[in-house]
Amino acid sequence: MLRIEGLTIRARDRVIVEDIGFDMAEDRVTCLIGPSGCGKTSVQKWLAGVLAPELSVEGQARRDGRGLARPDPDLAYQPQQDALFPWLTIRENACLGLGVAGLSRRAARAKVDPLFTPFGLAGCEDLFPDQLSGGMRQRAAFLRTIVQDTRYVLLDEPFSALDAVTRLTMQDWLCARLRDRPRGVLLITHDLHEATRIADRILVMSARPGRIVADIPLTIAREDRSEAALADLRTHLKTLLLEDTQ
C-alpha cells in the first residue's frame, strides 16, 4: 500500500496543491483527473522524487508503513514529456529501466523485444527518438515504463499523443497486462473515456489550489464496462469538472 498524507505543495507566491491524501493499493488503478494546472503532475513528480527544488512541500508518502524512498526501485514513472535519451536507440531507451534494475543487456532485450510489435514499433528498434513521430515516442516511453514490472507505476497522460484507434489499442493492452499482473497505477488523464475504462477509482481535483473534491470507486469489472454503463458516470464527472471551472 502506498499512502499519501497531508500533501501541500507551495510555490513562492501561491499554494499549488493543498492537503492531498489518498491510498494506492498495489493491485488497483487510481486515476487523477482535474482541470489543467490543478497540480496533478506536481503530485506525481513529488512521488517520483523529481519535483522542482524551489517548491516547498509538507506531507509524507509511505509505502507499506515506511517512508517512500526516492527513487524507489519498485516505482516506475512515465512523465508527460517522453524523456527519451536522444543519443540512445529506441531499444536502448526501452531497456534503460531494466538495466538500472540490474538486468543484463541480453535479459533486458528479451523482455523488451516482444513488445515492439504490439506497441506498433516493430522496425523502429534501432532508430533514434528524433526519427519517430510524437505518438511513437510516447509508446516507446510507455514501453520503457511498463516493462519494468514494478509494483507501482505513475503514468502522466501516457496516451495523449496517440490517435484515437491507437489509444484504444494501448488502453486494451494495459488492461490485459493489469489483469495478468495487477499493479498500483496512478494514472493522470484528461480523457474521461480513458479514466472510466481503466480506473478502479477516480480522484477528482479542484482548480487552484488543487484539492481532492471527489473520490469515486468504479465497482463494475473492466470487462463488463459497456458504454451505457459508463455514460452516467462520465456525465457526473463532467459536471464536477465544469462546476469547478465556473
Ligand SMILES: Nc1ncnc2c1ncn2[C@@H]1O[C@H](COP(=O)(O)OP(=O)(O)OP(=O)(O)O)[C@@H](O)[C@H]1O
Ligand atoms: N517549479 C515551479 N515553480 C512554480 N510553479 C510551478 C512549478 N511547477 C509547477 N508549477 C505550477 O503548478 C501548477 C500545477 O502544475 P501541474 O503541472 O502540476 O498541473 P497539472 O494539473 O498536471 O496540469 P496539466 O493538466 O495542464 O498537465 C501550475 O500552475 C504550474 O505553473
